[in-house]
Amino acid sequence: MIEDLWYKNSIIYSLDLDTFMDGNGDGVGDLPGLINRLDYLHSLGVDVLWLAPFQPSPNRDNGYDITDYYGVDRRYGSSGDFVEFMNHARKRGMRIILDLVVNHTSDQHPWFKQACRDPQSEYRDWYLWSKKRPSGWNKGMVFPGVQKAVWTRHPKAKAYYHHRFYEFQPDLNMDNPHVRAEIRRIMGYWLQLGVDGFRVDAVPFILEPSQEPKGELNFEYLAEMRQFLQWRAGHAALLGEANVAPKDTRRYFGDGRDGLNMMFNFWVNQHLFYALASGDTKPLEDALEATRQIPDATQWAMFLRNHDELDIDRLPKQRRDKVFKRFGPEPGMQLYHRGIRRRLASMLGDRRHLELANSMLFGLPGSPVMRYGDEIGMGEDLSLKERDAVRTPMQWSSERNGGFSTARKTVHPVISEGPYGYQSINVDAQRRDPGSLLNWMIKMIRVRKECPEIGWGEWALLHTGVPGVLAMCYSWRGNQVVVLHNFNRQPQQVRLVMEGEGCERLVSLLDTDDSKANRKGHHDIALTAFGYKWFRVGGLNYALRREPAAPDESH
Ligand code: GLC
Helix, strand or coil, rough: CCCHHHHHHHEEEEEEEECCCCCCCCCCCHHHHHHHHHHHHHHHHEEEEEECCCCCCCCCCCCCCCCCCCCCHHHHCCHHHHHHHHHHHHHHEEEEEEEECCCEECCHHHHHHHHCCCCCCCCCCCCCCCCCCCCCCCCCCCECEECCCEEEEECCCEEEEEECCCCCEECCCCCHHHHHHHHHHHHHHHCCCCCCCECCCCCCHHHHCCCCCCCCCCCHHHHHHHHHHHHHCCCEEEEEEECHHHHHHHHHHCCCCCCEEECCCCHHHHHHHHHHHHHCCCHHHHHHHHHHCCCCCCCEEEEECCCCCCCCCCHHHHHHHHHHHHHCCCHHHHHCCCCCCCCCCHHCCCCHHHHHHHHHHCCCCCCCEEECCCCCCCCCCCCCCCCHCCCCCCCCCCCHHHHHCCCCCCCCCCCCCCCCCCCCCCCHHHHCCCCCCCHHHHHHHHHHHHHHHHHHEEEEEEECCCCCCCEEEEEEECCEEEEEEECCCCEEEEEEEECCCCCEEEEEEECCCCCEECCCEEEEECCCCCCEEEEECHHHHHHCCCCCCCCHHCC
C-alpha cells in the first residue's frame, strides 16, 4: 500500500546535536542531552528527526567536513550513545535520518592526507587532481565572497585539488568505483544501526562529472545509491538537497524508484518568502504548479528555514530585492549575495505573520520540515560568523545559558539580549502559557496530522477572486480539506464556490468559525489581516468515513 511510504506524510524536525542539549555540562550539546529531550520532541508531534553530521570532524563547517564516516565525534558522545539514542527513538516510534556528506571529505581525512603524501597511494584517485591550474579555477564557488577558488594547490601533493565548497573540503572522485563502494559501505553501516534514511548533502555536486568540460550529471550514481538503499532497507528513504529549477527536478526523482525519494522544495520556499514579503501570491501559485508533477512514490519536503542562509538566488532580481528589503535590509544580514542569515521569527517579527508562515508550512503539499527553535520563535545572533548566526543553542528555560548547558562557555553563545533572549523566549515559559507560539504549534501539528489528505491527496487551487489570498483544496479517498491564507496586511472577505457532496458545510479545524453555504452554494468567509483558516469539508466525522484504497493505489 502506498501508505507504507512514511515519508509521504511525516512531520520532520531538524537539529544539530551541538546546539540542542548539553547532557554532560561541557558546553556542547550531545547524544545524552538529545535523549533527554526526546519526550519533548515526541509530544510536540515530531515523526522524524534529521540529525546534522555528528561524525568526527575538525568542525570547520558545522560538521560538514568529516574525518571518519563510521564514528561519533567525541564531543557528542560515543557509538554506544548513538545506539542508546536509536533505541529511545524507536521506543517512541520516531524515525531517524542522518546527513550523508559524501560530495567531499575533510582535508584532514586520512584518505586525503594519504592521497597528498603519496601519489602512488590508492587514495590518490579518490580525489580530483590537476597538475596545472585549471581554467575555471575561480568559477562556480558555492560560498562566493568567502571562498576564493574551486581548485587549490596543495603543496605536499604538488597539484591542484578540486573543492566545490570551502578549500578544506576536497571533493571525492565519484567516477572511481572504490569511492562509490565506500559510500555504500557508509550507508550500510548506519542502516544497520537502524536509521531510516539519509538527507543527502549537495546532490548535484555529487553527480557532477569529474572531467572537464563538465557535461551531463551522472544520474546513474544516484540510481546506484537508491538501489543499494532499498536492498538493505526496504522502508528507508533518501531526502536530497538539490536547489534546482523545476524542469530539472524530474531527473532527481527519476521514475520514483531510481532517484531521490524526497527533495527539499527550494523553489516553493523562495516564492513563499516573496509572497510573505510582498503580499503577492501569484508567483507562489505558479511555483506550486511548476512543482506539482512528481512520481507517486516520491514527496516534497517543505520548509521555511534550515541551518543555512535563506537562499533566494532563484528569484528574479526585482523580487529578490523585495525579499532582501523586507527581511534582510542590512548588509550584515545578507550572505553570499544570495541569502539572508536570519531566523524565521526575527525576520517576520509580527506574531500574526509568523503564524501565517507556519500555517503555510503545514498546509503545503508535502511533508513539513521544521527547524529546531522555530517552534518557540528563536532569533539569530548576527555577531557570529556567516551561517552560525542561526545556529545558537536551543533556549529551554530562563536558567543559566537558557537551560542548554551548565558550562561557563557554550559552543556558540546563547542569545541573551533583546526581544529574542532566552530570558523571554524559552520552552519552559511557553509550555505554561496557553497563548504561546509553542502551544499554537502543537495544535497546528495535531491538526496537520488529522489531515492526511495533504500528504497523500490531490490538490487544487481554489479561485477566490481576492489577490493575495491563497486557497487550496486537498482531496483523498472521498475526503476534503480546504486551507485559506491571507498574505495581505488588511482583512479580506473571500467567496468560495464549491461543488460536491458535503460542500455546503465547512467545519473549521482551528477555531469554532464554521461556514455554511448560502442558497447559491457560496461560502463567504472573512479572513483577518494575515489570517488563515483550515476547514474540513462536510463535517468532522467525514474523515472517519474514508473510502478504501483504489486498486491502483496499492503499490
Ligand atoms: C550543504 C549544507 C551546508 C554545508 C555544505 C557543504 O549545502 O547544507 O551546511 O556547508 O553542504 O557540505
